[in-house]
Amino acid sequence: MLNEQDIDWIKQLILEHGITDHALVESLLDHLCCMVENEPTTSGDWKHFVENEIKKMHPIALHHLQTEKEIIIEQLKNNNMKKIVSNTLMGSVALLLTGVVFKIFHWPGASFIIILGCGIGAVTALISALYHNKEKQSFKFTLITLLAACFSMGCLFKIQHWPFANLLMLSGVLGTAFLFVPFSLYQLKSSNQLNAQNGLIHFLLFLTGTMTFMLFDLTLL
Numbered sequence: 001m002l003n004e005q006d007i008d009w010i011k012q013l014i015l016e017h018g019i020t021d022h023a024l025v026e027s028l029l030d031h032l033c034c035m036v037e038n039e040p041t042t043s044g045d046w047k048h049f050v051e052n053e054i055k056k057m058h059p060i061a062l063h064h065l066q067t068e069k070e071i072i073i074e075q076l077k078n079n080n081m082k083k084i085v086s087n088t089l090m091g092s093v094a095l096l097l098t099g100v101v102f103k104i105f106h107w108p109g110a111s112f113i114i115i116l117g118c119g120i121g122a123v124t125a126l127i128s129a130l131y132h133n134k135e136k137q138s139f140k141f142t143l144i145t146l147l148a149a150c151f152s153m154g155c156l157f158k159i160q161h162w163p164f165a166n167l168l169m170l171s172g173v174l175g176t177a178f179l180f181v182p183f184s185l186y187q188l189k190s191s192n193q194l195n196a197q198n199g200l201i202h203f204l205l206f207l208t209g210t211m212t213f214m215l216f217d218l219t220l221l
Contacts, residue, residue, distance in 0.1 A: 002033055002036060002037065002046075006046075007029070007033060009047070010029055010032050010033065010050055011025065011029050013050065013051070013054065014028050014029060014032075014054070017054060018066070019065070019066050020066065021066050024065065024066055024069060028057075028065075032050055032053060032054075035050075035053060036049065036050060085124055085125075085127075085128045088120065088121075088124045089121055089124055089125070091120065092117045092118070092120040092121035092124065093117070093121070094117075095113055095114075095116055095117030095120065096113075096114060096117030096118060096121070097117075098117070099111070099112075099113030099114030099115075099117055102114075103159070111160060114156060114159060114160070115160070118152055118153065118155075118156045121152070122149040122152060122153060125145045125148065125149055126145060126146070126149060128145070130142070140180070140183065140184055140187060143175075143179065143180055143183070144176070144180050146175075147171075147172050147175040147176050147179075147180060148172065150168050150169075150171050150172040150175070151168070151169055151171075151172025151173060151176075152172075153168050154166070154167070154168030154169030154170075154171070154172060155169065166216060169216070170213065170216060173208075173209040173210075173212040173213050174209065174213060176205060176208075176209045177205070177206045177208075177209025177210050177213070178209075180205070181202050181209070184202060185198075185199075185202055
């Protein structure tokens with residue numbers, strides 16, 4: 001009972017309610033057209049029927065359906081990203097431990113396995129930090145990721161007897177103690193989330209960073 005003009009009218013009505021997602025527009029259009037075709041009481045005033053059905057689709061406004069769809073898709077992407085990052089980091093840790101065992105027994109390929117494990121872990125952590133750059137905690141997460149990557153690469157350089165190992169390790173521990181800890185405490189205080197537990201954790205981070213710094217012989221830099 002619907003012709004092309006009628007279908008275009010329904011589509012335009014959907015667009016006027018704030019739906020811009022093409023796939024969602026087509027799905028709603030198909031759904032409403034089927035309802036009109038299968039509802040015998042709509043033959044007289046089917047336009048009024050369509051308008052009422054659109055009002056029933058969401059208690060606030062139709063365009064919130066699109067918002068909910070985008071939220072669900074984003075959550076699925078985040079969950080998939082977390083799984084990929086988690087599995088990749090587990091693989092990098094396994095490689096790193098294997099490389100350490102090879103290094104202890106002086107087996108060939110130890111250096112390559114250690115470099116591969118550290119490299120995969122560092123790159124994965126950085127990609128994860130950049131992926132979450134829309135979150136409020138993104139800068140703090142990115143900062144601690146960079147510092148951790150810096151320290152871990154310094155440990156790798158130390159094992160391989162490469163230059164700048166101490167500098168990388170010092171950058172990681174000093175950055176954690178004097179950059180990350182103050183910034184994180186300030187952010188927690190601004191959002192009224194600072195409590196005894198968070199304060200203790202940050203104090204231990206600061207203490208660990210400063211104590212590790214004291215273990216270094218600065219004359220080697």
